[in-house]
Amino acid sequence: MSNNYHFDFYLAGGYNRAMSTPARVTVFDTTLRDGEQAPGFSMDVPAKLAMAQALDTLGVDIIEAGFPIASPADSEAVHKIALSVRRPVIAALARTRPQDIEEAAQALGPAERSRIHTFLATSDLHLTTKLRISREECLAAAVSAVALARRFTDDVEFSAEDATRSDRDFLCRVIEAVIEAGCTTVNLPDTVGYATPDEIRDFFAEIIARVPNAGRAVFSTHCHNDLGLAVANSLAAIQGGVRQVECSVNGIGERAGNASLEEFVMALRVRQDRLPYDTGIHSPAMFETSRLLSTLTGEPVQANKAIVGRNAFAHEAGIHQDGVLKDVRTYEIMRPEDVGQSVSSRLVLGRHSGRHAVQSCCEALGFTLTHAEIDQVYRAVISLGEHRKAIGDGDLRRIVDHVRTPSSSVAATSSAPGEAVGYGHGV
């Protein structure tokens, strides 16, 4: 681990800066396509539009707005997003069938900048069991789909579904042929989340070295999270040469999801020393975007989710609270405000809390207590924490009142709903 971290971070007001300008990685957001097609995450047209506007504010480069042939609502959502979200490129998914591509092109019609994203599986498993076509038929379908898509837009992405389990020689042939047909972005998905980081880095490095016209396209990664490796694999793919990462807000997507946008972006930002790449993401908008998605879909974000989980910057254990009160760098590697989380949610009072945190929370509420009073409040907090998951500002106020005026009752305390999670204490 580099020691520079301690000098750069906070003191210089930034993260661990690399010496040279970081290379730019394009963020292709698939929240509204791969994410939205996962069970429990479907969104109606107004919800998709609201999410697309938030993704624009977040700074994603490309919004994959949907799969128009899949349903009239999907097509309408892509159309409305294309009409009203003007900065990012708007992409639409299509199989290699001409109807799919024409429907995608029509839905994308009003876009300022549009991308047709066509895909076909290349692994023998998918070709023989699912599609029941030969390799040669696959190659021909991929080439004609790209050529047709190019009639509607100069920006065409081809995805070789199940690429990481495909025969390398055949995959290289397909990639060379689609680039020749006009494909500008080659996406090689780890469709079933089977790859490991070293493997996917070598995979991209090998493919890019072997495909003669690789320099004429941007290579892209699209990792699924079946083994919990989607973000690690995406970072490794960048090291292997890709310059576009497909990801989603809160990591939503088929099965265990896609690479989480928040985690991938912050890994690059915090570890510039190891990963000298950057994105155009406005990270302080992450938390709000994450919560908007959760509200629109009714699916909560897990408390311990990196970056945007409510516990990502929360400390309840006494030793940790003490460390954070003395120097936040003891237990935090980034600033909550840099990802849009509230600094005031850092200290959570509960049965694991320490005296320093109790004192600090009392001070944040405007109480100046004597040593003896702090001691009593601390013991009351620990005791209440035996019955409560967390202690809110209301509880703390009543405890302080009780300590100062013993006739007042603590037992009858009950926090307002927002307080029960222990948020609202400043460090």
Ligand code: KIV
């Ligand atoms: O996981 C996958 O292979 C996909 C493609 C359609 C890009 O989602």
Ligand code: ZN
């Ligand atoms: Zn996918």
